[in-house]
Amino acid sequence: xxxxxxxxxxxxxxxxxxxxxxxxxxxxxxxxxxxxxxxxxxxxxxxxxxxxxxxxxxxxxxxxxxxxxxxxxxxxxxxxxxxxxxxxxxxxxxxxxxxxxxxxxxxxxxxxxxxxxxxxxxxxxxxxxxxxxxxxxxxx
Amino acid sequence: xxxxxxxxxxxxxxxxxxxxxxxxxxxxxxxxxxxxxxxxxxxxxxxxxxxxxxxxxxxxxxxxxxxxxxxxxxxxxxxxxxxxxxxxxxxxxxxxxxxxxxxxxxxxxxxxxxxxxxxxx
Numbered sequence: 001x002x003x004x005x006x007x008x009x010x011x012x013x014x015x016x017x018x019x020x021x022x023x024x025x026x027x028x029x030x031x032x033x034x035x036x037x038x039x040x041x042x043x044x045x046x047x048x049x050x051x052x053x054x055x056x057x058x059x060x061x062x063x064x065x066x067x068x069x070x071x072x073x074x075x076x077x078x079x080x081x082x083x084x085x086x087x088x089x090x091x092x093x094x095x096x097x098x099x100x101x102x103x104x105x106x107x108x109x110x111x112x113x114x115x116x117x118x119x120x121x122x123x124x125x126x127x128x129x130x131x132x133x134x135x136x137x138x139x140x
Numbered sequence: 141x142x143x144x145x146x147x148x149x150x151x152x153x154x155x156x157x158x159x160x161x162x163x164x165x166x167x168x169x170x171x172x173x174x175x176x177x178x179x180x181x182x183x184x185x186x187x188x189x190x191x192x193x194x195x196x197x198x199x200x201x202x203x204x205x206x207x208x209x210x211x212x213x214x215x216x217x218x219x220x221x222x223x224x225x226x227x228x229x230x231x232x233x234x235x236x237x238x239x240x241x242x243x244x245x246x247x248x249x250x251x252x253x254x255x256x257x258x259x260x261x
Contacts, residue, residue: 015199015200015212015220016197016198016199016220016223016225017197017198017199062196064195065194065195065196065223065225066195066196066197066199066204066223066224066225066226067197070195070223070224071197071223071225073223074219074222074223075219075223078222080172080176080213080215080218080219081215082216
């Protein structure tokens with residue numbers, strides 16, 4: 001089984017490729033755990049509720065036109081859902097390089113400027129699902 | 141902002157300036173929500189238009205300075221324009237799939253010969 005290191009991830013936010021500013025990713029989701037334990041049970045019974053999905057991306061901040069700040073600011077200021085996709089590598093989608101896609105995402109928080117003296121200005125964006133499809137993993 | 145749309149379903153869509161059947165193209169100003177609902181339901185397809193990448197990032201696979209064609213939802217287009225990533229190129233959206241002019245069959249040599257052989261009245 002092949003393993004790999006994250007060196008060439010693809011990051012596309014609302015069709016803008018921001019891979020060259022990204023350096024960290026966390027992609028995932030959780031189902032709500034719904035309690036369904038009746039009297040007489042000898043263990044807790046849980047059922048799956050509704051799932052969440054989110055993609056967290058760490059960027060080096062850039063205030064240039066059309067770069068990280070401008071792109072994310074416009075997404076934060078509107079309520080229109082947009083697509084976010086990341087892939088393990090920048091190659092095309094394939095079974096060995098699936099897209100991790102939230103087709104209708106929203107950006108609920110925006111903290112564009114943080115850091116310490118002498119350090120890189122880093123911005124972490126968390127894109128959360130806002131559509132019925134949740135997260136999908138297309139391979140083509 | 142308006143977009144051009146193609147009716148994808150066998151329904152008649154009535155707008156201020158006419159009614160449009162399946163496959164026909166029309167221009168209309170929808171709200172962002174109306175447009176999204178109509179596109180996601182499969183009723184309408186956005187006719188792609190041309191954009192220029194004016195920011196410093198690759199958009200829709202096009203490098204800064206290049207152009208690309210896409211059928212963007214009004215909301216997503218507005219986000220990309222507001223962020224300085226893209227701008228519309230040209231004026232109105234391109235006319236796609238106009239009804240082709242019926243092609244008249246060229247007269248064959250035989251037919252031409254027959255015509256010329258007919259006596260004039």
